[in-house]
Amino acid sequence: MKYVVDTHTHTISSGHAYNTLLENIKEASQNGIELIATTDHGPDMPGGPHKYYFANIKVLPREINGVTVLRGCEANIIDFQGNLDIPDKIQKNLDIIIASLHDVCIRPGSKEGNTKALIGAMENPYVDIIGHCGNPVFPIDEEKVVRAAKEKNVLIEINNSSLMKGGAREGSIKTCTRVAKLCKEYGVKIVIGSDAHSCFQVGRFDDAHKMLAEVGMPEELIINTQKDRILKYLKKKGKLADLKLD
Template sequence: MNIIADLHTHTNISEHAFSTLEENCIAGNKIGLDAVGITNHGPALEDGASHWHFKSLGKNNPGKMHGVYLISGIELNIMQDGSIDLEEEYLSNLDLVIASFHQEVFYPKDKNHVNDMLNEAITNKNINVFGHLGNEIFKFDYEDIISKCNKYDKVVEVNNHSFVQRPGSDVNCLEIIKLCKKYEVPIMVNSDAHISSSIGHFEDAIAVIEKAGYPEELIVNSSMDRLQDYFKHIKGIDILNR
């Protein structure tokens, strides 16, 4: 399986990550990736980036850096009421908006609570991708949400970092990927790297995807043609020519 872009990475703009934007791009180029996405956490997390970071990142994206296409993005927080932690005026300048649950700002009451908030978030036109949905702490009705993703133009991320940091993700992700296959929901494979040496590590994610028999042609970042078509579709931009 060929993955040509790592679109969920963090930089040392956050205290819990350790490399610069340039170091991430250099690492991506070194291992042969075509594109790298910078998606620091939204401001609701204690060490998340401020709104100024995202405004500047969106407006000052050079298009290409150290031989890879640079995708300006964010990993938003889905909040207790299903809202997100950054206003549309800042998100509109970004290429990619990933939305995820994090324990530090979302305290799930039960499975129904998580499901209700996902049903709220799925209608938000600013969100492009749901991040690391396989987290055991945030269980929900997988079929209910996955069956609606195409209606609301949402992609499901398979997050390699989860298989180390979020116990139970392997089993949950397998179930989610099988449902994505059933409903032909596109997925995106990312490392969620917090240091440049983790850029492009997709091994555990790919193993689960292959186990599920998920078709490569539905993986957004499995070729530059697919990636280019995706960004033309969601943002009306040509990432190869800007």
């Protein structure tokens, strides 16, 4: 299976990543990635960019070196109602928003509280993806989250970095596998994100691919295999008005 989209990448603006946007795009083009979303952490992440960074991200070209660029954010969920750390007026002008729980931005809660936070974020019309929900630091009711994603038309991310040996969220494999199986059962679309904090991780999905193959995830539920899949999804949500599809 060929993957041509990476919806979760970070640059030096995130504060703890190591490459520039241009370096990420160069690596993407060499890896056969046709579309990259640049999704730096929201401002509540220690070392993260100011909210003005996201307000001004519209200055980035739509295409760089033959790679389509989506201007986005990995926003931090900051409470158990699912609110994010960037204002609505900025959210509505972004191409793509991942909503994620990070324990440096919100203290992990009960399974019920964490589940409520993710479902609350899904009720935000500007949220497109729920990021790395397999993190064992934030236990969730996986079935409730997946069923809510189906209802709200939100993509569930399978985060490659979470599955890597020595990766960012060790111990995620069990929950990620359960989430993937539920997405298959309920017909919920998923998206693989590299969560690259180095350009050398952009477009690399080996661990996520292995897990999804074991689960038997149908290709039609995986957004990454065709560029138009993510573009059509976002356009149906009222985004990407400047971008014409073939």
